[in-house]
Amino acid sequence: MDRITPSGETKRHLARISDEIVRGISDVAQDRCADCRVEIQGSVAKGTYLEGTHDVDVFVFFPPDLPRGEMEEAILEIGKYWARTNSSDFEIAYAEHPYVAVRLEADNKVFDVDVVGAFDVESTDDLKSAVDRTKFHTQYVVSRIDGGMERQILLTKQFMTGIGTYGSEIRTGGFSGLLCEILTMHYGGFLELLKAAKGWQWGEVIDIEDLNPKPEYSSPLVVIDPTDGERNAGAAVRDDKLSLFIHASRSFLEEPSDRFFFPPERQPLDTDQLLAMLRDRGTKLLILSFKRPQVIDDIIFPQVDRLISTLKGQLEGRSFRLSGPESRLVCEEDGEISLILELGIHTLPRIEKRLGPHLDREEDCRRFLEKHSHDHPYIEGRRLCVDAPRPHWKAEDLIFSIVEENPQDILPNYVKEGMDLGWSLKCDDDAIGGAGSEVRAVLTQHFRRTFPWE
Numbered sequence: 001m002d003r004i005t006p007s008g009e010t011k012r013h014l015a016r017i018s019d020e021i022v023r024g025i026s027d028v029a030q031d032r033c034a035d036c037r038v039e040i041q042g043s044v045a046k047g048t049y050l051e052g053t054h055d056v057d058v059f060v061f062f063p064p065d066l067p068r069g070e071m072e073e074a075i076l077e078i079g080k081y082w083a084r085t086n087s088s089d090f091e092i093a094y095a096e097h098p099y100v101a102v103r104l105e106a107d108n109k110v111f112d113v114d115v116v117g118a119f120d121v122e123s124t125d126d127l128k129s130a131v132d133r134t135k136f137h138t139q140y141v142v143s144r145i146d147g148g149m150e151r152q153i154l155l156t157k158q159f160m161t162g163i164g165t166y167g168s169e170i171r172t173g174g175f176s177g178l179l180c181e182i183l184t185m186h187y188g189g190f191l192e193l194l195k196a197a198k199g200w201q202w203g204e205v206i207d208i209e210d211l212n213p214k215p216e217y218s219s220p221l222v223v224i225d226p227t228d229g230e231r232n233a234g235a236a237v238r239d240d241k242l243s244l245f246i247h248a249s250r251s252f253l254e255e256p257s258d259r260f261f262f263p264p265e266r267q268p269l270d271t272d273q274l275l276a277m278l279r280d281r282g283t284k285l286l287i288l289s290f291k292r293p294q295v296i297d298d299i300i301f302p303q304v305d306r307l308i309s310t311l312k313g314q315l316e317g318r319s320f321r322l323s324g325p326e327s328r329l330v331c332e333e334d335g336e337i338s339l340i341l342e343l344g345i346h347t348l349p350r351i352e353k354r355l356g357p358h359l360d361r362e363e364d365c366r367r368f369l370e371k372h373s374h375d376h377p378y379i380e381g382r383r384l385c386v387d388a389p390r391p392h393w394k395a396e397d398l399i400f401s402i403v404e405e406n407p408q409d410i411l412p413n414y415v416k417e418g419m420d421l422g423w424s425l426k427c428d429d430d431a432i433g434g435a436g437s438e439v440r441a442v443l444t445q446h447f448r449r450t451f452p453w454e
Contacts, residue, residue, distance in 0.1 A: 003262070004158045005151060006051045014054070017106055018044060021058055021113060028082045029060050032074050037061045037120060041134050043177050046141045048153045050161075054111040059135070061120035064128060072097050075117030082115065093296050096130040124228040136227040141181050155190035155261075156180045162261045163248040164452050165241045170301045173238030175245070182208060182223055182233060194249040200242075206234075248453070263452040268440035274432045277447045283323045284346035286396055287431040287439065288403070289338040291421035293414045300337070303412035304330055308339060310410055314402060320395045321345035329446055333438035337418065340442060346395040356384030396427050 006014070018040050029036040042057035043049040060078060062071045076092065079100025083090035090102040093114070100115040119128040124136055145153075157180050160166035168176035175183075186208045187193040205215055205222045211229030215222055220242045223234035252260050269277070278285055288311075293300065308328055315322065323344030331338045356377065357364035365384055369377055372386040379385070392398035402410070403419060411419065426434055435443065 002051075004050050004154045006049065010051060013107065014044060014049075014056075017111060018056055020106075021056060021104070024085070025058055025060065025078060025082050025115060028078050028085075032078055033060075033062060033066075035063045039135070041116075041138050045138045046145070046181070047150055048141065048145075048157070048177065048181055050154055050157055054109060056111055056113045057116060057134075058113060059116050059118050059131075061118055061135070064119045064121050064126065066119070068097070068128065071117050071119065075115065076100060078117075079115035088113075091296075094298060127228075133225070133228055133231075137178055137225075140227050141178075141185075144185050149185060149189075152189045153181050153184045156184045156193060158261045159190065159194075159248075159252075160245070162259075162263050162452060163244060165245045165248075168236035170236075170298050172241070173236060174241040175237060176233070179223060179233050179237070182206075182226060191253075194253055197246055197249040198253060200246055244451075248451070251451070251453070257453065259453040266441075266444065268437055269444045269447075270440075271432055271435075274435075274440060274443055274447065275429060278428065278432065281323070281342075281447070284343045284395065285428050285431050285443075286341045286343065286399065287338050287426050287435070288341070288399060288423070289336045289426075290415070290419045290423035292332065292335055292337050293418040293421070295414050300414050300418075301330075303415045304337060304339070306412050307415050311339070311341065311399060311402065314398060315341075315343070315395060318392065318398060319345065319348055320398070324446060325449070329442055331439050331442045333436045338439055340439070340446065341395075341399075342446070343395050348390060348393045350390055350393045351387045352390045354386050354388050356386060358383045396425060400425055 022038050022040060026036075026038045029038055038058065038060050039045070040056065041059045042055070043053075044056055049055070060075055062074065066074075076098055079102065080090060083100065083102045083104075086102075086104060088102050088104045090100050092098050093101045095116075097117070099117065102113040102115060104111040104113050116131055116134075118131045118134060121127060121132050124133050127133060157166060157177065160175050160180060165174040166172070166177075166180070167174050168179070183193050183206070184190060186206060187196050200221075202220055203218075203222065204220075205224070207213075207215070207224040209224070209226045209229075211226070212224045215224060215232070217232045217235070219232055219235050219237070220239050221234040221237045222232050225231035225233045248260060305328065308330070312322060321344050322341065324342045329340035331340070354372075356368040356372075359365060359379070359382055368384055368386075372388060375386045375388045377384050377386045392401060401407075403423060403425070406416065432440075432443070
């Protein structure tokens with residue numbers, strides 16, 4: 001527990017920094033909105049943050065009658081001005097509306113500070129934006145924590161971190177900090193949560209406050225928000241992350257180990273080792289890389305997911321077949337986003353049989369024969385057929401054509417923007433030989449398929 005529970009020194013230091021942040025932002029906010037109120041929210045306010053983490057969520061609460069556009073404009077002005085006064089780097093990020101993400105250096109430490117605007121509503125019935133409910137989440141968790149529950153929540157969060165399921169951002173698709181808190185409190189502790197999770201069914205419904213007797217959600221995990229019965233707090237959890245958590249829960253209960261909380265660091269295999277494994281598998285490796293456009297994760301990575309689905313659909317629709325796990329293999333390194341595809345069927349005959357019309361459809365038969373007069377049509381049963389040249393008989397040629405020609409504008413907008421900045425498609429030896437450490441790490445995990453705690 002010492003590795004995950006904040007020490008007294010950490011708590012005092014973070015409390016002091018948080019107070020300084022609140023005072024500084026309050027001074028800036030008062031010049032912009034006299035009725036604003038500034039508070040720390042999130043895990044720092046709840047006391048459920050892990051040792052070594054320095055994320056601080058600062059909320060500026062605006063009067064509910066302020067127009068939303070003015071609130072968004074004000075929070076950007078406040079956040080940027082405060083960052084500049086502290087000589088801190090910042091960027092504009094987006095959730096439901098924009099906020100300012102600041103990297104604050106203080107006392108030889110770096111704090112990630114999110115300056116977020118919200119409306120100071122009285123209840124979740126009066127929400128004007130999704131982030132308005134954050135203070136109600138904080139109040140709820142603080143009111144329910146007692147008897148060492150903070151330590152149980154920290155165990156859950158570190159376990160989720162260790163197995164790779166912590167974080168609700170789109171790139172992760174896992175369990176948010178709030179979700180970890182709700183689940184741990186609902187079951188009464190970390191081990192109790194794992195014992196319940198090992199038997200979860202798909203579409204499991206958890207309603208800690210009995211707010212929604214007939215929830216209608218299609219998510220693999222449904223956790224009714226204890227402050228808002230119409231919201232599923234588990235909506236961000238992807239199928240693969242839920243499956244991984246269930247499997248990890250069973251594995252830990254069978255053989256507990258610190259490795260679930262602090263998995264061993266693995267070095268990526270070198271080029272020769274990866275090439276040897278690829279040859280043993282007898283498959284083809286394709287790595288499509290493109291420059292990352294200047295947009296935030298929550299915009300680009302949903303489009304990357306769409307690109308992956310498009311490429312898989314195009315490949316399989318033309319009889320190419322992917323091999324290995326179906327999980328998304330995406331890596332970002334040195335300003336490039338790389339998509340990794342392994343194909344079991346990657347080369348096809350240069351011709352393909354195309355079924356023509358039935359012989360009793362005279363006009364259709366005439367047009368078919370005119371179109372394929374050089375392809376030696378023949379009759380099979382009741383219909384005309386032809387063995388025609390296949391447009392793409394190599395998988396890499398099909399992908400190259402899609403990226404280069406963008407038929408029917410199937411490439412998502414920001415993906416296309418990134419590809420306009422530069423892209424490459426590499427195969428087998430070239431793909432592995434030119435791979436950086438991050439890509440090789442993904443390939444290592446893909447080929448070896450060990451769980452983080454193994």
